Amino acid sequence: MQVPENVAEMCRPGASAVVVYDVQVGILAHVRDREGLVRRIGDVLTxxxxxxxxxxxVRHVSLPPTHMGVAALRTAMAWQRLERAADVRSAFPPDADHTQLVAELTPAAGEPVFDKLGMSAFVGTPLEAVLRDRGTSAVLLVGAVLEIGIEPTARHAADLGFLPVVVDDACGVVEPAAAQRSLDSLDYSLLSHRCSAAEAVAALRG
Structure with a gap:
């Protein structure tokens, strides 16, 4: 069995895939250095x-409040800083302008977009099945937000037996201190890997 020894070997063509996480209008509006982030993500995708x-x-969508359960309502109350479930609104309706992917990172022809309700890109989507069917071993993660959804996606990927590679400067950040805690926690677990966008590009070019 060949075990990759570094990120460059993990990210080689034929064994890797890129997952673009929540590059949505209403999410990238809140990240730091939006323009630089979009440029670096674009470099990796190219x-x-x-x-x-x-x-x-993958992109985040919300159910209408009429169809939310207890967990969804409690989560929405927390994120929307509400005390009553009756005041919850749908934050990301599928057809809303702010739910759409940003124009600069539009998928190329044939690239799928999976909608999700939770934080891990693997929950409620066919992502795992698609990656396994292709024989993918390493998953490069880019998008936003690092400290909210990318960290749990990296952890989930590792638990599923993939090699998660967080392209850290191609992952948007809202709160730097929280993002650093996420990176420190991922590093401590020894289950995920990190590289820069430049390193990812070099690895993908072989």
Whole structure:
């Protein structure tokens, strides 16, 4: 069995895929250095597409309050800083303008976009099945927000037997201190890996 010894070997074409997490209008509006982030994500996507590495998108959507259960309502109350469930609104209706992917990072022809309700990109989507069917071992994570959804996605990927690679400067941050805690926690677990966008591009180019 060949075990990759570094990120460059993990990200080689034929064994890797890029997951673009929540690059939505209403989410990227809150990240720091939006323009730089979009540019770095774009660089990774360009390299992946040129190398024939699959690119898959996920985006966050919300149920209408009439169809939310206890957990969804409690989560919405926390995020919307509400004390009553009756005041909850749907934060990301599927058809809302702010729910759409930003124009600069529009999927190329044939690249799928999976809608999700939770934080892990693997919960409630066919992402795992698609990656396994392709024989993918390493998953490069780019998008936003690092300290909210990318950290749990990286952890979930590791538990599923993938090698998660967090392209840290291609992951948007809202609160730097929280983002650093997420990175420190991922590093401590020894189950995920990190690289820069430049390193990811170099690896994808072979």
């Amino acid at each position: 390299a992946a597409r040129a190398a024939g590495v699959p690119v898959l998108y």
